[in-house]
Amino acid sequence: MPQPTISVELRCWHRRLAALFVCVLVAAMQVAAASGSQAAGLTPLQLAGQRVIYSYPGLVPPPVLFDAIRNGQAAGVIFFGENISSAAQIAGVVGQLRQAQAESPISVPLLLMTDQEGGLVRRLPGDPVLSAKQVGQSANPVLAAIDAGIGAGRNLRGVGMNVNLAPVLDVYDTPGNFIDRTQRSFSNNPALVATLGLAFTAAQQATGVAATAKHFPGLGSAPNGQNTDLGPVTLPVSASTLRSVDEFPYPAAISAGVKLVMLSWAIYPNLDPVLPAGLSPTIVNQELRARNGFTGVTITDAIEAGALDSFGTTGQRATAAAAAGMDLILCSARDISQGEGATTALADAYTSGQLDPAAFTAAVDRVTALRAGLP
Numbered sequence: 001m002p003q004p005t006i007s008v009e010l011r012c013w014h015r016r017l018a019a020l021f022v023c024v025l026v027a028a029m030q031v032a033a034a035s036g037s038q039a040a041g042l043t044p045l046q047l048a049g050q051r052v053i054y055s056y057p058g059l060v061p062p063p064v065l066f067d068a069i070r071n072g073q074a075a076g077v078i079f080f081g082e083n084i085s086s087a088a089q090i091a092g093v094v095g096q097l098r099q100a101q102a103e104s105p106i107s108v109p110l111l112l113m114t115d116q117e118g119g120l121v122r123r124l125p126g127d128p129v130l131s132a133k134q135v136g137q138s139a140n141p142v143l144a145a146i147d148a149g150i151g152a153g154r155n156l157r158g159v160g161m162n163v164n165l166a167p168v169l170d171v172y173d174t175p176g177n178f179i180d181r182t183q184r185s186f187s188n189n190p191a192l193v194a195t196l197g198l199a200f201t202a203a204q205q206a207t208g209v210a211a212t213a214k215h216f217p218g219l220g221s222a223p224n225g226q227n228t229d230l231g232p233v234t235l236p237v238s239a240s241t242l243r244s245v246d247e248f249p250y251p252a253a254i255s256a257g258v259k260l261v262m263l264s265w266a267i268y269p270n271l272d273p274v275l276p277a278g279l280s281p282t283i284v285n286q287e288l289r290a291r292n293g294f295t296g297v298t299i300t301d302a303i304e305a306g307a308l309d310s311f312g313t314t315g316q317r318a319t320a321a322a323a324a325g326m327d328l329i330l331c332s333a334r335d336i337s338q339g340e341g342a343t344t345a346l347a348d349a350y351t352s353g354q355l356d357p358a359a360f361t362a363a364v365d366r367v368t369a370l371r372a373g374l375p
Contacts, residue, residue, distance in 0.1 A: 039361040042072065046105065048346035049073030050364045051322065053111065053299075054339035055332045059085055061093060064336050069100040069110065073343055075367055076111025078332050079161070081123050087159050090124070094160035108371035111328075113163035113212075116152045119183050121166075124159065127151025131183035132168055136196060145186070145199035152200075153207025162374040163210045165262065165299075167200040169193055169249040171220040178222035185220060190248035198252040205257065208375045213253045214262035215301060216288055217277060218246025228265035228276075228307035239270040243291075250292050259370055260297045261288060263326065265307035275324070276307055279317075284325035297370045299328040303342065314338050315345025322346055322355055327363040 039047055049068065053076045056065050061077075068074045077097060084090045094112055101110045114123040119131020128148035130138070138144040152164050171190045172180035179185045186196040201211040219228075219235075226233045237246065250261070263278035271287060272280040278300045288294050300321050303314060311317050318329045318341075329346070331339040349355040 039364045042105075044347040044351045045343060046072040047360070047364060048343045048350060050075050050106070050367055051328055051346060052318075052339050052343045053078050053113070053328055053330045053332075054336060055080065055334045056336055057082065057334040059083060059089065059093075061097065062336055064340075066096070066100045068336075068339065068343075069097060070103050072105045074110070074339065075328060075371075076113060076163070078165075078330065079112070079114045079123055080332070080334065082334070084123060087124065087126075091159040098160065108368055109162065109374055111163050111367075111371060111374075112161040113165055114156065114161060115165045116156060117166040117168055117184060118148050118152070121182065121184060124155050127155050132186045132196075133180070133183035135200075136186035136192060141186075141192065141196055142199050145196040146203040149200035149203030149205075149211075150207060153204040153209040156209045157207055157375070162208065163212065163260070164204060165212045165214065166204075167197050167211065167213065167253075168215070169197045169213050169253060170215060170218050171245055171249065173221045173245075174223070177220075177224050178226050179219050181224055188220075190245050194249035194252040197249045198256045201253050201258045202256040205259065210259035210370065210374060211253075212260040212262050212299065213250060213258045215264035215266075216247070216250065216261050217242050217264065217268060217271070217283065219264055219266060220246055222266065229302065229305050231306040231309070233266040233307060234269065235266050236269050242268060242271065247287070247292060250288075250294070254292060254294050254296075258296065259373075260299050260328075261294055262299050262301055262330075263288070265301050265305050276311075278326055279308075279311065279320050279324050281324045289325070295366075297327045297366050298325060300326050300330045302332040303329055304331070304333040304338065313345075314341040315348075318342035319345050319349045319355065322349070322360070322363070325359075325363075327366050 054074050055078050118128035128151040135144040168184045170179045170185050171193050172185040172188050186193045204211050221235050221237050265276045267276050272282045277283045303317050308317050329342050331342050350360050
């Protein structure tokens with residue numbers, strides 16, 4: 001594994017981008033401070049809904065999704081390729097969803113998100129065209145990462161979306177492995193991934209679209225064929241390697257004010273021998289928040305992932321994730337009942353005391369601050 005070395009030019013870009021986005025971060029903090037607690041006055045179902053991202057099948061959202069939004073029981077929606085036939089079509093859908101939100105008791109915008117990483121992983125036509133690997137191998141990778149971030153942000157803003165589930169900060173360790181075969185990793189050099197992740201994040205968030213660093217603490221060591229979407233994945237990487245390689249890009253992204261971090265569903269025995277990262281209080285609270293200093297919004301990977309087959313129903317998984325410190329639950333099976341199940345389970349766990357009320361409110365307030373700062 002290459003050591004985390006970085007050229008003088010890349011160091012310069014790193015410092016300049018970090019300094020540039022101090023002002024952006026300060027502005028976001030001011031918005032958040034002014035927003036107050038969204039939790040006050042909400043019913044348990046509304047409170048729970050502020051932590052759930054819905055998805056739906058096909059090109060037309062079903063009436064029940066609009067009802068959930070109007071009732072204040074949804075934080076947002078994730079869009080997939082099957083939901084999008086053209087930019088004009090999805091912009092129309094986004095407008096309808098925003099109108100439903102305007103009729104709800106919740107005053108902050110919906111989180112309207114997709115995966116627009118670049119290369120093979122794009123839900124919208126257009127930018128960024130280059131994959132992360134192509135960015136990392138370009139003649140000027142920092143400028144290419146900036147262009148990719150700006151392109152992604154403008155593309156999403158153009159149809160009314162405000163969150164991109166990118167960039168990927170995984171540092172691949174073997175050519176052709178799980179994350180490298182689809183060219184989703186910038187590099188096998190942690191320092192280069194850190195610099196390019198920062199550049200992408202800062203450039204994209206300058207367009208008003210929130211970035212999501214993923215998949216903490218890292219899927220860079222996952223072999224080809226090991227996919228958490230399909231089944232359990234265990235990555236027996238040493239704690240020292242996880243911290244010096246896989247987690248290395250995160251402090252840079254955090255310094256750029258990255259709004260969200262998505263956690264992996266893999267198990268890392270040297271951090272937590274039993275639980276996947278997104279269900280592990282140790283990894284969420286100690287490793288990501290305490291050790292790396294992240295204070296923004298945490299979001300799960302797909303709650304229906306095969307890696308969680310042994311962790312019960314949607315509601316049980318959502319409750320376990322919330323108990324571990326995950327702020328947003330990503331219900332991406334294109335099934336409205338999935339989001340409803342997560343919302344009901346979270347509300348029940350909140351009212352029964354299974355989930356700590358103060359921690360629940362803090363999670364809602366982090367999500368509200370994020371939403372209040374978006375266009």
